[in-house]
Every structure is written in structure tokens, then in C-alpha cells.
Amino acid sequence: MLVVMQSHATDEQVRSVCDKIESLGLKAHPIPGAGRTAIGITGNNGAVDLGILESLPGVVECIPVTKPYKLVSLDVKSDPTIVRIPTPSGDVLVGGEHLAMTAGPCAVETEEQCLAIAQQLKPTGVRLFRGGAYKPRTSPYSFQGLGLPGLKILAQVRKHYGFGIVTEAIDNESLDLVEEWADVIQIGARNMQNFSLLKRAGRAKKPVLLKRGMSATLDEFLMAAEYVMSEGNYKRHALRTRRPHLLRFFPQHPRPGRRARRKKRSHLPILVDPSHGTGKRHKVLPLSRAAVAVGCDGLLVEVHHQPEKALSDGMQSILPTEFAELLSEIKQIAQVLHRRVN
Ligand code: PEP
Ligand code: MN
Secondary structure (H helix, E strand, O other): OEEEEOOOOOHHHHHHHHHHHHHOOOEEEEEEOOOOEEEEEEOOOOOOOHHHHHOOOOEEEEEOOOOOOOOOEOOOOOOOOOEEEOOOOOOEEEEOOEEEEEEEOOEOOOHHHHHHHHHHHHHHOOOEEEOEOOOOOOOOOOOOOOOHHHHHHHHHHHHHHOOEEEEEEOOHHHHHHHHHHOOEEEEOHHHOOOHHHHHHHHOOOOOEEEEOOOOOOHHHHHHHHHHHHHOOOOOOEEEEEOOHHHHHHOOOOOOOOOOOOOOOOEOOOEEEOHHHHHOOHHHHHHHHHHHHHOOOOEEEEEEOOOHHHOOOOHHHOEOHHHHHHHHHHHHHHHHHOOOEEO
């Protein structure tokens, strides 16, 4: 269920509609949009009495939302959500006209490795640094990540080079630490349907980057995002896909004289991971070009200064110099689309 407020509705009116919803034992999710605020209602197993809500001051109408996901959908918010990621060098914006680039190694291996990569990435202008301190690996014998010492190394990268840090949490315990030490909490493909982890991420105070599960349908992906949003993490998260075929879900509809862009299903920003999406170094650049051309909101690229020595995903990692070339091409494509690259 969705309550649509008048464009000139006051904060007070929005608050009293929320109070009414809560008094009915339901959860209210006010979502401010460009033109008006909509209030999503969750927790209703049966029908909600529309009359009570529709008669409140400032309400235009109540709309039943029949999809299994609501808060992530365009019914609730038709304009693109812009996620703000605070970093030591100022906010990085993702969504709308803003494209955000993230680069760094698959895994945090040593302090020397991360600082060397960060030093070589800094001149490219990229502002978000990725690297896993917790690595969910297919084999229990593969490198599992450094854990908390890895998060502390990423904090050194932030301190010395001013990057915002994107890193994965694999369970509730690591999520507490990632929330404390990093700037963006990544939930990886293998955990896309770990519902208790999704709910914990939704209660976090930092943006969440949710990765699409290996064999998840688009509906399953959006429902996983709904778990995060339903805990209150509006405005704070983005979706990510490693699957190139998802590119077909990003139609651009530029209108003359306007920078209007719409995605078909969700207002949330969508990032593409051309590294895990292809698994091959030489395909990273072509997929990055394609992803930006069809309207994604950013890229996550695995970069290593010595890919042949990487403890994980060296085959798909590119060199910092190759990333610089990729970024320069992406900026040119973005310019044609009237978008800016963070
Ligand atoms: C990663 O981003 O390094 C990662 C582990 O990705 P995925 O969740 O796709 O395995
Ligand atoms: Mn990886």
C-alpha cells in the first residue's frame, strides 16, 4: 500500500499520516521524491482501511501495490534515488546524473599491497576503493581474507589517500565491524538471500551495496533489496550486478533538452561489476563501456598492481594504468549521456 501526499503537503501532515499508520500496527516509510512524498506501508497482511488514510489532510490518494517488492519500486518513487557516500574527500554521489566508479583489489592481502594500489589509483581521480577483508570463497582452502586486520588496512588507505571504502560483510559479526570501519557495506552474491543479514544491513547507518546472487532472478534481486529497504535504509543503498545480461534492463529514454533517465523497475542506482561479470581481464574494458552506454550508475572494477601474484581473482584484475584508460573512456561516454563521473 502506498499513500501519495500532495506536492505541497507539510512535514507535519506527512508525520501525522505516519503516526496514523503506526497506530494501526503497521510500518510507515516516508520517501521524499522530486515532486512529492509517498509513504509506503509494510506489515499489512490483509487490506488496510483506505478511508481512514485518504481523509487525512495532505493526502491525495492511497494505491494498493500488488508487487512483492514495494519500497524499491517505481510506484513508490518515480525519480532516481541518489545515494550519498561521505568520504574524507567530500561526498560521492551515485544515481541520477552521477556515475560512481570504484576500484581496488579483490582481497586485502597486505598493507603494502593496498597502499601500493591506492597510490597508483589516486592520480586517476577514482574516489571509492574496494577490497575484501572477508572473502566468501567457494573452496574452504582458498584465502578467506584477513578479517579485522584487513579492515584496519583499508582504514589506512582512507587516511592516506582520502578514498571512501567499499568492503563486504559476510555475517552479522563482520557487518558490525564493516559498519564501524568502512563507508559502504557490500553484501555479496552468495549472501543475497541471507535474510537476517539483509535485515541487519538495513538497520546500518551506512549505504549498502547489494550484489545480485549467481542464479537469482530480477524479482528475487529486488525482493532482497526490499528486505534492506524495509528496515529503514532508504536513500542508502544501491544494487550491483555481475551479470552482463542484466544490461538489458537499463533502457535510456533521454528527452530533448532534459536529462531524464528511467529504469523500468526500480529507482535505486544500479552498478555493474565487469570483473566478476566476465572473469577475464581483456573483457573488463568492453563490458565497462557497454554498461555505461546503456545507463548503469557506476562500475566496480578489480585492480591489482601485480595481478599475477594476487591471492584471488588475479585473472580478472586489471593494472592501475589500464584502469586509468578505462576511466578516461568512461568519462567520454558519460559526457555524451550528460552524466558526470565521480
Ligand atoms: C567481490 O566483490 O570480490 C566478490 C566476492 O564478489 P561476489 O559476491 O560476486 O563473489
Ligand atoms: Mn573478486
